[in-house]
Amino acid sequence: MSEIRAAITAIEAFLPEYRLTNQELGKMVDTSDEWIMQRVGIKERRILKGGLATSDMMAEAAKKLLEKTHTSPDEIDFVLAATNTPDMWFPATACIVCDKLGIRNAWGYDLLAACSGFIYALETVSKFVESGRYRKVLLLAGDKMSAITDYTDRTTCPLFGDAATALLIEPVTEDVGVIDHLFRVDGVGRRYLHLQGGGSLYPASHDTISKRMHYTHQDGKMVFKYAVSNMADVAVEMMKRHQISPDDLAWLVPHQANLRIIDAVSRRMGLTTEKVMINIEKYGNTTAATIPLCLYEWIPRLKKGDKLILAAFGGGFTWGAMYLKWAY
């Protein structure tokens, strides 16, 4: 195989120390461990404290990544940061991370695609790498969801957590790496899942603050319905397109929003839970970080050539499935 493909060659993660448990949430809003475990499947989530931001988590993950792979900051030639919670409107969080790490020979930007941010970003950087012009790409994916979560709203505050990941993406000419993607975006979801305040439509004002418009709002039931059908449709289509049977597939790596969504998607794909990466119980929905955080934790169990399908669904709506073969 002489065609160039892009492969994930290393992953690191940063998880804040503070664990916000269901018991503690039960003191903040009218909820319980039993309700959250039954309806969502989350036990605890990490929360970033101390006035730190998304770029701090990304920079910590990326620092570990560069050390582990003996990569100098000068060797990085492109940086893409997938996040919904940039440090600020601008400069891009990618720029801030470059400054914190001393990356000087790269260019880059941020990509916002809600919970599909990671797969959209992985496909984007893959195209750069496949062009043959980029040798070492730093892909950052993470969110400080606690910054946009309303801790007086019991319907959203149990769901989200903070985390960041950093991945090295490099060219390969073997039969591994990113093979295919099937992505969609429709805009239907803007009614059901959004953060409306602070943009050009509703710039920050006393009114936007008093209406709590700087927090994430959703119609959970509608989001749930669309998430199950859309994520399952593209994942099943990807299996058909590449004639991958449930036995052939090593792992489904689903976005971690709700255990019931993950179960429904796995069932439609004909998979048993042993083939599904699930860590939602420990971290909740960390938005752009969920899929790479799963990959990071499963590295000891992954083998070169393993067939993986990544599937995500998020605000927009945005959704999609990717097919890749693990590279190391």
Ligand SMILES: CC(C)(COP(=O)(O)OP(=O)(O)OC[C@H]1O[C@@H](n2cnc3c(N)ncnc32)[C@H](O)[C@@H]1OP(=O)(O)O)[C@@H](O)C(=O)NCCC(=O)NCCS
């Ligand atoms: C949010 C979500 C967990 C709610 O679960 P649900 O089974 O749909 O629950 P409903 O919204 O129908 O609410 C059922 C009842 O539980 C209550 N409830 C909601 N949150 C609760 C909580 N944290 N604790 C206790 N009760 C709660 C509701 O008020 C409602 O009470 P009512 O019947 O008296 O009105 C679920 O819809 C979901 O996960 N949706 C997808 C969200 C998502 O993934 N978003 C991110 C985008 S990827």
